[in-house]
Amino acid sequence: MTPTLSVRNLRVEIPTRRGVLRAIDDLSFDIAPGEVLGMVGESGAGKSITGSAIIGLLEPPGRVAGGEIRLAGERIDHLPPERMRHVRGKRIGMIFQDPLTSLNPLYRIGEQLTETILTHEQLSGRAARDKAQRLLEEVGIPAAAERLSAYPHQFSGGMRQRVVIALALAADPQLVIADEPTTALDVSVQAQIIALLKRICADRGASVMLITHDMGVIAETADRVCVLYAGRLAEIGPVRDVVKHPQHPYTRGLMAAIPSLAGDPDEKLAQIPGSMPRLGAIPPGCAFNPRCDFAFDRCRAERPDAYPAGATQAACFLHDAKNPPPPEIAGRASEVGLGVTRAPAEVPQ
Amino acid sequence: MNPAETSLVSPGPATDAPLVEVKGLRRVFDLSKPLLNRLIEGGGRVTLTAVDSVDFSIRRGETYALVGESGSGKSTIAKMAVGLLPPSAGSITIEGIDVWGEKSADVQRRMRRRIQMIFQDPFASLNPRWRVGSIVEEPIKAFAMIPDAKDRAARVGELLSLVGLDPRDGSKFPHEFSGGQRQRIAIARALASEPHFIVCDEPTSALDVSVQAQVLNLLRELQERLGLTYLFISHNLAVVRHVATRVGVLYLGRLVEEAPARELFADPKHPYTRMLLDAVPDIEMAGKERLAIAGEIPNPVNPPPGCHFHPRCPFVMPHCKTVVPPVLARGDAGVRCHLFAEG
Numbered sequence: 155m156t157p158t159l160s161v162r163n164l165r166v167e168i169p170t171r172r173g174v175l176r177a178i179d180d181l182s183f184d185i186a187p188g189e190v191l192g193m194v195g196e197s198g199a200g201k202s203i204t205g206s207a208i209i210g211l212l213e214p215p216g217r218v219a220g221g222e223i224r225l226a227g228e229r230i231d232h233l234p235p236e237r238m239r240h241v242r243g244k245r246i247g248m249i250f251q252d253p254l255t256s257l258n259p260l261y262r263i264g265e266q267l268t269e270t271i272l273t274h275e276q277l278s279g280r281a282a283r284d285k286a287q288r289l290l291e292e293v294g295i296p297a298a299a300e301r302l303s304a305y306p307h308q309f310s311g312g313m314r315q316r317v318v319i320a321l322a323l324a325a326d327p328q329l330v331i332a333d334e335p336t337t338a339l340d341v342s343v344q345a346q347i348i349a350l351l352k353r354i355c356a357d358r359g360a361s362v363m364l365i366t367h368d369m370g371v372i373a374e375t376a377d378r379v380c381v382l383y384a385g386r387l388a389e390i391g392p393v394r395d396v397v398k399h400p401q402h403p404y405t406r407g408l409m410a411a412i413p414s415l416a417g418d419p420d421e422k423l424a425q426i427p428g429s430m431p432r433l434g435a436i437p438p439g440c441a442f443n444p445r446c447d448f449a450f451d452r453c454r455a456e457r458p459d460a461y462p463a464g465a466t467q468a469a470c471f472l473h474d475a476k477n478p479p480p481p482e483i484a485g486r487a488s489e490v491g492l493g494v495t496r497a498p499a500e501v502p503q
Numbered sequence: 504m505n506p507a508e509t510s511l512v513s514p515g516p517a518t519d520a521p522l523v524e525v526k527g528l529r530r531v532f533d534l535s536k537p538l539l540n541r542l543i544e545g546g547g548r549v550t551l552t553a554v555d556s557v558d559f560s561i562r563r564g565e566t567y568a569l570v571g572e573s574g575s576g577k578s579t580i581a582k583m584a585v586g587l588l589p590p591s592a593g594s595i596t597i598e599g600i601d602v603w604g605e606k607s608a609d610v611q612r613r614m615r616r617r618i619q620m621i622f623q624d625p626f627a628s629l630n631p632r633w634r635v636g637s638i639v640e641e642p643i644k645a646f647a648m649i650p651d652a653k654d655r656a657a658r659v660g661e662l663l664s665l666v667g668l669d670p671r672d673g674s675k676f677p678h679e680f681s682g683g684q685r686q687r688i689a690i691a692r693a694l695a696s697e698p699h700f701i702v703c704d705e706p707t708s709a710l711d712v713s714v715q716a717q718v719l720n721l722l723r724e725l726q727e728r729l730g731l732t733y734l735f736i737s738h739n740l741a742v743v744r745h746v747a748t749r750v751g752v753l754y755l756g757r758l759v760e761e762a763p764a765r766e767l768f769a770d771p772k773h774p775y776t777r778m779l780l781d782a783v784p785d786i787e788m789a790g791k792e793r794l795a796i797a798g799e800i801p802n803p804v805n806p807p808p809g810c811h812f813h814p815r816c817p818f819v820m821p822h823c824k825t826v827v828p829p830v831l832a833r834g835d836a837g838v839r840c841h842l843f844a845e846g
Binding site: 312340345369370371373407415425 | 719744
């Protein structure tokens with residue numbers, strides 16, 4: 155089956171006075187039809203830039219410098235702006251973090267919805283208005299008929315985000331890119347919006363690329379997850395495996411650092427020393443090597459490919475079966491469940 | 504313990520009396536239009552009760568966490584506690600001194616030195632034109648704690664190493680640091696006046712997870728070494744669980760539940776607390792049962808009568824809509840909910 159979205163060796167560059175920065179370096183991933191792919195990473199890891207590159211809205215001077223982006227098999231990088239405009243909205247819907255910036259404060263909600271519908275569909279004004287109302291009902295806005303004539307400021311934060319979801323889905327897109335859709339919302343509202351997004355995309359069979367820094371949101375929503383670090387792929391795989399048995403030392407550190415409602419509250423949180431390098435100062439070899447407990451010489455010299463690691467793929471030399479890491483490193487890594495010996499349960503007694 | 508630390512340890516009187524006591528705290532903001540507009544256009548006064556009769560106390564060396572969603576009044580309480588915003592009613596007493604009471608300039612100065620604050624955004628809370636050394640030195644100068652410039656510089660170095668930075672970082676500017684390192688600088692600055700009480704207003708919500716863990720661990724370490732007392736403001740329950748000894752849950756300005764942290768997380772009582780706990784995304788992927796969550800925090804200008812939470816409460820009873828529930832004591836905890844009334 156053709157994936158809804160296929161990204162191959164994507165490279166995004168930002169030319170600056172001090173040289174060209176690589177914001178995304180050799181990133182490849184697929185999203186299958188109906189699948190929710192979570193895109194996680196810390197700020198500056200390149201999650202949002204990946205999203206912008208796909209929809210062709212990279213902020214200049216950023217540019218796609220290499221690789222391919224295919225939507226249902228058709229290349230959409232380097233489409234002429236007019237054609238790309240048609241792809242956006244019609245075939246790819248977008249949801250951004252702050253609902254206020256996606257809605258025009260001067261137009262009524264109904265006008266904004268019908269405008270979007272009419273841009274992409276041949277409908278009469280009345281039919282478009284009916285569809286707008288149905289959409290609002292679908293995203294759970296009470297008294298949808300009356301609310302069509304309300305302005306964005308008359309909605310609460312959660313309701314606004316519902317309207318944005320309705321807008322993104324107005325033209326029945328194949329792919330929805332949601333960039334931190336719940337970050338600006340309160341916890342209790344966040345859960346409602348996630349549930350809504352998940353349900354409504356599943357109903358329509360739309361694929362979702364969910365960009366967030368919140369691993370909890372991913373764990374609840376995504377089917378697969380792609381972990382980015384300094385613009386590069388660290389690990390990609392089914393969400394359960396990545397969360398429960400992460401195979402990249404970075405993912406493992408990230409998981410352990412998240413405070414959770416389970417476990418011993420008196421225990422210190424695991425922490426990764428240092429912080430993610432700036433784009434201009436990515437170390438040679440693996441970008442994570444200065445912070446990694448298991449780094450060896452090769453990590454400082456060569457860049458790792460993504461190797462199969464259990465159920466996931468990890469860009470880490472611990473998983474290179476042809477050229478395995480030094481026994482001492484491999485031993486230490488396997489003690490914590492990383493590397494060739496996978497889940498601790500499989501280790502013979 | 505090395506000499507650098509001994510100078511920081513707050514000896515303080517070793518009593519069981521709470522370090523911070525908040526009684527009947529209330530803050531009302533006047534959102535009315537100017538008098539002339541009201542006279543011409545009509546319309547009365549509009550007020551917002553951001554904080555409504557809040558009581559709690561913090562024992563020495565403990566971390567008291569205030570949890571709530573936006574508009575719950577948690578930051579307003581923080582501002583009143585550090586003396587940035589006068590309360591409309593009620594009092595805040597720190598080490599027996601009323602923060603907002605009449606007192607001599609000398610007492611005022613001594614009290615101010617003992618209270619510090621760490622803010623949410625380390626990009627906004629550090630002056631970009633000052634070197635880190637001067638930023639950390641400022642409280643020492645302001646309270647005339649170390650007269651000699653050389654000793655002061657040495658002390659700044661000590662403080663920077665205490666928070667895990669290099670003493671040489673003092674000559675750099677804030678923009679040369681990452682978010683987590685900046686928050687360390689803000690912590691060093693807060694420690695400079697040798698405070699006993701630090702108000703942390705969402706200290707990690709602007710940081711990435713891996714860095715958040717570093718800062719939370721640092722705050723905890725410093726508390727153990729220096730005997731600090733924290734008021735920790737956060738909307739993130741998982742973070743609160745890792746730092747707090749006691750937790751207060753705010754909803755539209757009222758403290759709806761207050762309990763020792765372990766108890767609150769093991770056995771939440773108020774329906775709002777239960778809803779908040781259920782809303783935390785489940786990283787364990789255990790597929791837990793959830794309480795149905797409905798609605799959003801209402802507009803605080805016009806809060807629902809009776810119990811503020813009744814329109815969203817799954818257990819609402821008729822009198823919840825009219826009668827404000829009193830604080831009902833449950834052992835060491837308190838809950839403001841009619842469900843827990845006797846009989």
